[in-house]
Amino acid sequence: MKDWRWACLGLVCFGLVLRIGAVERGRGQPTERISGSAGDVLEDDPVGRLKVFVYELPSKYNKKILQKDPRCLTHMFAAEIFMHRFVLSSPVRTLNPAEADWFYTPVYSTCDLTPNGLPLPFKSPRMMRSAIQLISSNWPYWNRTEGADHFFIVPHDFGACFHYLEEKAIERRILTLLQRATLVQTFGQKNHVCLKDGSITIPPYAPPQKMEAHLIPPHIPRSIFVYFRGLFYDVGNDPEGGYYARGARAAVWENFKDNPLFDISTEHPSTYYEDMQRAIFCLCPLGWAPWSPRLVEAVIFGCIPVIIADDIVLPFADAIPWEDIGVFVDEKDVPNLDTILTSIPPEVILRKQRLLANPSMKQAMLFPQPAQSGDAFHQILNGLARKLPHDKSVYLKAGEKVLNWTAGPVADLKPW
DSSP: OOOHHHHHHHHHHHHHHHHTTOOTTOSSOOOOOOOSTTGGGTTOOOTTTOOEEEOOOOGGGTHHHHHHOGGGGTSTTTHHHHHHHHHHHSTTBOSOGGGOSEEEOOOOTTOOBOTTSOBOOSSHHHHHHHHHHHHHHHOSHHHHHTTTTEEEEOOSTTGGGOOSSHHHHHHHOSOGGGSSSEEEESOOBTTOTTSOTTOEEOOOOOOHHHHHTTOOOTTSOOOEEEEEESOSOBTTTBTTSSSGGGGHHHHHHHHHTTOTTEEEESOOOTTHHHHHHTEEEEEEEOSSSSOOTHHHHHHHTTOEEEEEOTTBOOTTTTTSOHHHHOEEOOGGGGGGHHHHHHTSOHHHHHHHHHHHTOHHHHHTTOOOSSOOTTSHHHHHHHHHHTTOSOOGGGSOOTTOOOSOTTOSOGGGGSOO
């Protein structure tokens, strides 16, 4: 058994060393270029490589929903709103559908919120079906491919399965009318019915200005070894923690609540962002879904993300070398977290921090206003560009139909 008191005494000095070269603001500190097939595409420029036609929908599908509840601008699903605004002013937008590579239908499907600010998924399928019926009736482009050259932003917990509980999401499955379209979604898990082949996995929205306002001086040491703030048990839905996070969060709490190496709590202090900048490792466990804004926050603040979510598909995995910047821990191995993290050599930690300090890495995780080169907007466009040209097989013969418009739960077929 290790003597954690001596380990903690050493951590303060250890944190001072690890802080060297690991400052995300880059004020005179060295950063390491990201090389290889992943990092080399971070700075791709999508302009000139694709054209996007944006359907002009009635405002009830987007702007009016936002006017009703402006909270949608700040929640973690807000990528659908900011992506719409971005494409409208982007040089990749075309007003000539005949030259378009992709067609974009801007539907704010996560903006119907409960009083406590959580998206209600029940109207989302009906809203999406209604929008697709509209574009297929008023423009000829959907019908040529039944959506195979169309993309949709669906940042729900389980993407286009449109539910926040996995059991219900699996039962519902991906909305039938989106089966041929490209889905841009925060949810990503291998071999899951809610992840369609060819989907583009993106980071959740985290407010760039808010995070920037909480940056701390670069000389502050990283004196916290492991940091986490959040729920360990979903008392309302799963009080014993057996289903929530597949038991992984409960295991973190039961094994490490009294371990001095672990600064973990359910409290969310006002110094949350500052604390992440003082930490070496930030836990990023799954919740009901495998993703959360903690992943974005960890990268932005140079805290090595400890990803606990089996088979997760990470944002922009073709661009960001997650294996090089993060630590992956299987859910079954959570009881061994202390041994796993303390066994990582200091030189490996330092290299991960240098890679995290690369500005292009951070930029790719954000949806800034206004947009900036290499940001998440551009990474989405890069993902779309890399899927071109469309295979000729996506174009249907005259009168041919593939999708079943009457498939799915009966409630989804109701008018919206």
